[in-house]
Structures are given as structure tokens and as C-alpha cells.
Amino acid sequence: MRSVHIVGSAAAALLTLGLAGCGADNSEGPAPTATAGTSGAQVEIGNTINYGSFGTSAEIDCAQGKSLNIGGSNNTLTVKGTCSSVNIGGADNKLTFEHVDKEISVVGLNNTVVYTDGSPKVEDLGSGNKISKG
Numbered sequence: 601m602r603s604v605h606i607v608g609s610a611a612a613a614l615l616t617l618g619l620a621g622c623g624a625d626n627s628e629g630p631a632p633t634a635t636a637g638t639s640g641a642q643v644e645i646g647n648t649i650n651y652g653s654f655g656t657s658a659e660i661d662c663a664q665g666k667s668l669n670i671g672g673s674n675n676t677l678t679v680k681g682t683c684s685s686v687n688i689g690g691a692d693n694k695l696t697f698e699h700v701d702k703e704i705s706v707v708g709l710n711n712t713v714v715y716t717d718g719s720p721k722v723e724d725l726g727s728g729n730k731i732s733k734g
Contacts, residue, residue: 640672647684651677665701673708685720688713706731 640653662683
């Protein structure tokens with residue numbers, strides 16, 4: 601029960617941060633989108649996807665060049681498409697990427713990150729992380 605409350609609180613916080621300022625006129629592109637469910641909370645603003653969850657398995661689509669921010673712990677995520685850049689916070693996540701173009705930055709603990717294609721700059725600012733091309 602406590603983990604459901606934590607996930608709900610994290611999802612609400614992510615949605616609140618992601619949707620701040622959404623009332624403004626957006627002439628640059630489509631309006632932000634947000635989804636929350638059993639697989640976590642996902643907020644898309646412009647060309648950036650913000651995903652947060654605890655203990656879930658999910659598939660995310662970077663399409664052709666979106667940036668991706670991931671927060672949370674104990675998640676197993678499969679990311680399709682081409683991510684421009686990826687920022688990862690949290691702990692004990694297992695993340696698999698099809699393609700990352702520019703950068704992977706990890707600030708969390710004990711995350712396992714595998715990318716299949718691309719030559720991104722890799723920054724491991726955390727501890728116990730495993731980042732590899734495979």
C-alpha cells in the first residue's frame with residue numbers, strides 16, 4: 601500500500617512540474633501531453649519526454665530525436681526509436697535503448713544502461729552504474 605502511495609505522489613509531482621506554465625500560448629508546437637497509469641507517469645513537453653515511476657516495466661518511444669529524462673527506481677524500461685539525449689536519475693533501473701545520438705548522463709545509483717546503436721557522450725556521475733553498448 602505504501603508503494604502505491606509513493607508512486608502516486610511521485611506521479612503527481614512529476615505531472616505538476618511538467619505541466620507548470622501550460623496555460624501559455626504555445627506557438628512552437630503541439631501542446632504538452634501527460635499520461636499516468638500503472639506503468640508510471642509520462643509528461644511530454646515540446647521535444648522532451650519526462651518519465652517517472654517506481655517498480656514498473658514499460659516501453660517508451662523517443663520517435664526520431666526526442667530527449668528523455670527518467671526518474672525513479674527499480675524500473676525496467678525499453679526505449680524505442682532514436683533519443684537525442686538521455687538523463688537518468690534514481691536507482692536500480694534496467695534501461696535498454698535502441699539508439700542514442702548525443703549524450704547519456706546518469707546521476708543515480710546501480711543503474712544498468714544498454715544502448716544498441718549510436719555514439720553518445722557518456723557521463724556517469726553516480727555510483728555503481730553499468731553503461732554499455734551492446
